[in-house]
Amino acid sequence: MSAVADVPSLLRDAVGEAGLITDPADMGRYLTDWRNAYSGRAAAVVRPGTTEEVAAVVRTCRDAGVAVVPQGGNTGLCGGSMPDDSGRQVVLSLDRMRRVRGIDPVNQTVTVEAGVVLQAVQEAAAAEGCLFPLSLGSEGSCTVGGNLATNAGGTGVLRYGNMRDLTLGLEVVLPDGRIWNGLRGLRKDNTGYDLKHLFIGAEGTLGVITAAVLKLFPAVRSRATAWVALPSPQAAVDLIGIVRALCGDRLTGFEIMSRQSVDFVLAHRAGVRDPLDAVHPWYVLVELGDTLPDAGLGGLLEAALEEAFERDVAADAVVASGSAQVAELWGLREGISEAQNFEGPSLKHDVTVPVSSIPAFVEQTDRALQKAVPGIRIVTYGHIGDGNLHYNLSKPAGSDDDDFRAVAEELARVVYDSTSSFDGSISAEHGLGQSKRDVIADYKDAYELELMRGLKQLFDPDGLMNPGKVLPREDGVARAER
């Protein structure tokens, strides 16, 4: 085993001068995440250009007993790609592995390296008349490798599924430095255990994903969008049922927002306005899509809204009449996260419950939060069609930031306890990373955690692959952290 001090020079052998950063000034952007929420130190940042170089880096670090922290676009929300502050870990950035290795519109697949930015995949698909449907706020900078490592979600899940569902094959460098070539572009393959699903969503703790074969779909050629005002979350759930019954699987988006969420956007984002005259407690943005260019979606959407009015489900609605208005309505949805930052600390929670439990869940959670911090401003919004709410919290108006930060953990417990009581998940689409790795132990079955630890031990017996992430500390001891 080499001394840790030798590691940079050994890594230089593995990736060459172009792939190694050891100057602290140059390492900076790899050692702080985009929100400045997480930061760390590193012995080096390596940027391999090929899968073989990734394997060489992993072997070098394993031989030296040094931990590796894989990193994509550095846009995660749970600190999953940040090193610790020991300065002894090595950050393995995939940002030089940006090749679209091939696209096959007949097979409806694209093969990409882990460092390809999500938007580049969407564009490569569009250039062939196809759709790659994963879509999220950070699509201009997040990478396929990160999308895979966190099983990313976003607004397209309702119709197309999570990243996991969009993946046919993977190439992975395992913690022993060997390369598993599972880059199969097959729709059906039943020849043993499905390994790819182990690495998807494992946040780099079982190996480094270096490439993937992803599914493509027929391009969507027409859309219709409506902004609907509703009296309650129950009405939103009822509206999903109405739209499903009348429009079937043309339903491609269904996003809910509380009035509080919309108020923040109206206050802090330039160029937006309330699409409706009166104030309503809840809104949904409904989107239909069709692969036909002239699919009569506007009429379908209006028929669904008609039914919703008749049944007293909807209070008011606007159907967007052109692409400018569509952008304006989506702006209200997409502006929430940023607008909330103007109102003090944003305590973010990303949870799922069964769609049918949403009304009772929101009522119970809101009540408990108001009891814990009277006047708290609850910024609830998200992909309600998937049962996924971003249950974000802002301090009572005019109160102290630090007082609010001081109760962050208590409020998270309120949200998670409520989620758990409805058989929900405390991380819908952001993963566990470092921020939720310990709290998960209180919400996940102990036997399931034991099975997860067994898998970690099997694939990474030395505990050198992204330690300190996903798996809870045992007995409060950071066993795997180095």
Added chain:
Amino acid sequence: MSAVADVPSLLRDAVGEAGLITDPADMGRYLTDWRNAYSGRAAAVVRPGTTEEVAAVVRTCRDAGVAVVPQGGNTGLCGGSMPDDSGRQVVLSLDRMRRVRGIDPVNQTVTVEAGVVLQAVQEAAAAEGCLFPLSLGSEGSCTVGGNLATNAGGTGVLRYGNMRDLTLGLEVVLPDGRIWNGLRGLRKDNTGYDLKHLFIGAEGTLGVITAAVLKLFPAVRSRATAWVALPSPQAAVDLIGIVRALCGDRLTGFEIMSRQSVDFVLAHRAGVRDPLDAVHPWYVLVELGDTLPDAGLGGLLEAALEEAFERDVAADAVVASGSAQVAELWGLREGISEAQNFEGPSLKHDVTVPVSSIPAFVEQTDRALQKAVPGIRIVTYGHIGDGNLHYNLSKPAGSDDDDFRAVAEELARVVYDSTSSFDGSISAEHGLGQSKRDVIADYKDAYELELMRGLKQLFDPDGLMNPGKVLPREDGVARAER
């Protein structure tokens, strides 16, 4: 450790008199598969009625060092649910676990026990105005547990995915007799390693699936079906592209058949006739579906066929004009497997290649097969939209059955070698079971097999859970078989 002779009485304690069969006459139907292709012997057949009873059976057998063979509807094609002929294994049938535990049309999920027959799931969904889209020939007798264990496919995969894609949560009894409750009905859940995908497709070698939460979809309310004659597999691939471009994801079925396949059905099935006057080398059955009741699918399909004629892709076509004609066309497709049995031994191969490779793959494989056995009758058909062909073989007309059976292994090698040369899979939707467990070693990456063995060892260190299936024998020794 108890003597094996005591096992039946211990099992009686676990499942009661009603759940235990030891009389050889009564065990018969559990010890021979539906085709009479595989048979075995058993110390007992146990039929637990609850998950807790399944766990008690597994613990009892583990303590006694006796192997357990989980069994669903006994309709598999690779012998995956058959015991060996030692008479020492215990068959664990899930056929008494037939409860639909709950259906939630708002959440679009159904929770079912492993012994529920696939058709009963389809019917439970339909009663709520929903669709459960898995559809296969044996749906009247195969069970959800078997569908999960083999990651079943069928004709709906093109639009809805394999069984794996239709599953949100699982309940599993592991080889140590503990119950993992992963019965979550969530569309998004990113809280650690995804365990369910390990058990799906593992053919009962990592544990016994006892229940599942499955996805539902909006019901399909209109369909259009066409029978299209084509000059070549390339034309079939071109036709997929045309239909996708014009009909988008309304395309729900795309099945190819060689003329040889159709000839066998016309010769041996009552009440079918050739829908077209002339003879053509290839046919596809195209199906469009829509969730709207009056969706104009007939016009769309005709427009796609028009384009196919103009581009010389299609030679002739019939659009079905009513449900009787739809049934007649599907009868030609569904009758192939049975009709082939009248022509001597059927050597069956279930393979996938990328859709774009189908034309070259068929040409290369047919040439090699004709070279190996001149005059061989090649019954190629299947789900070409997924790249999945059933490459079945019948002897040359008038030749000897045994001569043909004698070259079965050689011919399988021809098909598999060709499949492998196009980066395909030698088992698309039937699994490995016992029939393909050894041959897979020649087609799967050795490292991948090593990782599979590691997982088997982790979950089932005693090798008592469905031994002799999926994993290749090591060095020709049936290490795990008891």
